[in-house]
Amino acid sequence: MAGRKRKQAELDERESPVEGGIAGVVGATVLLAAVIVAGFFSWKQWGSAVIQRSSYQLLAENVTTPEAPPWIAGDVRGEVFRDASLTDMSVLEDGLTKRICDAFEMHPWVARVNRVNMQPPARIVVDLEYRKPLAWVQVPDGMVPGRRGGWLPIDKDAVLLPDEGFQEERPELLLLQIDRLLPCGPIGTAWGDPRVAGAAAIATILGDQWHQLGIARISGVVDYSITSSLPTTRYELLSPNGKRIIWGVAPSKELPSEPNAIQKLHLLSEFVRRHGPIDNGTALGLDLRNAASVLAPRTAAQPNTQLR
Structure with a gap:
C-alpha cells in the first residue's frame, strides 16, 4: 500500500509542470486579448484625432x-483634390491608393493612371x-445647352x-465637320458618334503632317456610291x-481593293512631294482609294476621274 501511494505521488509531481505550462499559455492568451481589446477601444476613442494630424493627413x-x-x-x-475631397483622407486609411487612382482618372485631362505608389512617411507618387x-x-447651335454653336476639342x-x-486662346488643330452630328456626352467621355471616332482616327494617322500636306479639315458625309443596308x-x-x-472609309474598315490608312497617307505625301501642297496645284481632286489615279502623271486642271 505504501509503495502504491509513493508511485502516485511521483506521477503527480511529473504532471505538475504540464499543468503549469497550460496555465501560463492561458494567462498569456488572456493578456493578449486584453491588450487587443484595449487597443481597439483606444483607437476608437483617439484614432480620429491621430488621423487629423497633419503628418498623416493627405495633402496635395x-x-x-x-x-x-x-x-x-x-x-x-x-x-x-478639390473635386474628390481627397483632403479629408489620411495616408493610414485602407483603399487610399485606389481612391486616388479613381479620382485622377475622373479628371478630363487624364487619359489613364498607370500606378499609384506610397512612399514613407506620407509621400504618394x-x-x-x-x-x-x-x-x-464643329457643333451646331442648340447642341450644347447654354451655349451657341462653335467648336469643341477632342483627343x-x-x-x-x-x-x-x-495655354493658347485656341490651339491650331484640324477641324472636323460631320453631317447630322450626334450630341456629345459630358466632358471627359467619348463623344458617342462613331463618325467622330472615325474622323479622329484619320487625324491621328495624319499626325503633325496635316499642316505641311495642306489639309485644314476632315469632313464626314454619307457615301451613296456604296450599296449597303446601312449608311456608309x-x-x-x-x-x-x-x-x-x-x-474613303474610316481606318481599319477599308474594302479589300482599297489601300489602308497608312498607304493612303503615303500616297498623299508622295503626291504633295511631286506637285506641292494641294492648294498650290491645279488638280481638282484626288481619290486616295485609287492608288493608280493618285500617282498617274497629271496635266493642269486634270480632275481625278474617280472623284464622285
Missing part, C-alpha cells in the same frame, strides 16, 4: 504627378498620362476635352481653299 503638396504638358493651363492635381487635343469638332480617342483653360460614311480631306481629297 505630398502627391507627385508628371508635369502637365504646355497645352494645359489649369492645376490638374489641385482640381482632383502618381504615374499618369495626360490627354492631348487632336482636333476641333485621339474622340474624348471630349475642356474647351477652356488652354465617306471621309474627305479639305484644303484651306476648299479643295477636296477623297479619303
